[in-house]
Amino acid sequence: MFKAVLADSRIWKNVIDSISTLVEEGVFIADPSGIRLRAMDPSRVAMVDMELPKAAFESYDCAQEMPIGVNFDDMKNIMKRTGSNEKLELEKLDEEARLKIRFKGKSSRTFSLPLLDLGKEELSAPRISFNATLKIPANTLMEAIKDAEVVSDFVKITAEDNQMKIAASGDRGEVDVVITKESGELLSVEQKEGAHALYSLTYLSKMMAASSLSEIAVLMFSTDMPMRLDFNPSSGGKIVYYLAPRMEAE
């Protein structure tokens, strides 16, 4: 049996939005330490790695590991129904292939979501070291991505000389965004060497769904290597995305 209570149901709503942006269905693993999920998008270009530890919950009760396979569209639609000032209760009995989702506010509303038996593709996270780590307000990153989307489907991200550059070009024009420490927007930068890589804007903008969980994003990457993008909600837990790079055409 698994039962967990979140003080604010919107946290779970945001978590679901952050996952469903990439994945149609997936398996949460609930165990005594918390809930986690790792899943890849159908094209296997991006991965989401989510964790909500026991401490993030108001109460948490799970005696042994339990897979919870869900269709994220369905869960997303249920979570759309939550309002502010509601608690969330998630409950699954051992023998039932259903997850009870209960909103507790002025009234108590219980949805029952049929679970999927998805088998288990236990993914490990890619083990890569990153040459550059940039910490920036999620909103700044989102605006830069939107700027780039005006002219292209891909964006080149560069970290050098303690600056972050976001550039895109295409038939529709060119755009350059520079984010510096001096302006206060680049909160911190650590880099072993200069780094630059090309990424798909379609995926990047999908991954910005997690900005509702955290005002700060941590972006890590190396030249022509995958990007890791972290969002750490203040209430605990993490949403981490990995995005494979795109090679530049010769």
Next chain:
Amino acid sequence: MDRWYSSFLSRELSSGADVRVRSKHTTLCIMCRGGRRLCGKSICPIELKARAYIKNLNVINTKEFVGSSPPSVFVGRFGYPYVFAGPMVPPFIGDTEVMDIPEAWFGKPVETIVNYRYSLVRGTTRLPIDSVRRGGRVVESLQELSMGSSPADTEVEFLKKPTDRVSFDDNSQPFGPSAPLKSFDVSSIRVDHRIEKAYYDVDLRAAEAVDDLYRSGLQVSRLQKAFSMGVFGLSRNRKMVPTRWGITAVDSLLSKRLIDEIKAFETVDKYMVYAHSYQHNTFAAILMPRKWSFEWMEAWFPGTFWNLRGEDAAVIGDDEGYYGRKTYPDIGGCYFSTRLGVAEHLKRLKRQATVLVVREIMPEFPLPLGVWFVRENVRSMFKGTPRIFEDLRSCLMYLKDFLVVPPSRWVEESALLRDTILQRRIDDYFRRSDLT
């Protein structure tokens, strides 16, 4: 314009027909007079259409006649939400069924197909699209015709002779004569009982109805016909849909549903290549061992309809990722006709794949014939035996001998090929031990 075409139509023109011709290649046509094929096409498209037209001229040079409708109805798109709708009737009695079943046209000479189009006289009457909700004799007769399963003798009376305003240019789709309808009467018609059942079910959504009927084995063209006459859907939503839009709507919705289904299947194991040539068109497809995504591209060579004066082949295309697309593809309705052919094939294979389909249109191809031509060619292509390859490069090398546009150009133009080549996957960054 000079009556240059009188040279090849002299005998036909002695009947006194007034034929007006337009061409985008004015001087070229005058020099050629249909005889020297200066435009590079295998048949002069003007001659082709004019002959078909004149062949039927004597019989339709009248304000009323009785003929066997295949059965067929047409809903025009101009004036929407009012439409010019009406029966399509040839000026003769007989087994005319094939004249409005594009599925049966595949393999027939272009002349025959053009002749079908020009034999059907289109009566028009202006109706608001929602008139199907109010009923009435005209609308109900048209709906019956659209549900018909065999030719129906139809008496038509026009306000004027259907000879006016037939213009021939060298590139448009063949379209027969039309005239405003005074009245029409369908003697007796056998409607398809499966379609009729959906017609009486006013709580069945149009998408469900079309999908159910398709799965019960009805031809796509029959569904498109009935769909455009608003015989499906919730009673309060029923409306006429211009034939052109209806064809695309049905192709789009049927393929969408098949794609949802094939996403439950494993991906193909290897790269599979199909190729097919037909009437100066070449089609080729690459199925890649990845989850569903799709791209449809056309290369129009100089001298073809969409690229009259270009120096080089004009290549255009549209694509969708795993989750489909939200905007209408620039390339047009053929995108969905192709997607239907692809989805049908994947369903048969019980597999999903990333699929690129390309088409090359040679200058000899006389004129565009409609999206059915693409759908039936794609279907026919997938009946062939695929060549199996280990990687994309080998597929492109193989196709190099089959296609005229070189692989490098396809790669340059194709979002899907570029993505396959340039976009890395997360899997590439796992250590080998992680993948076991």
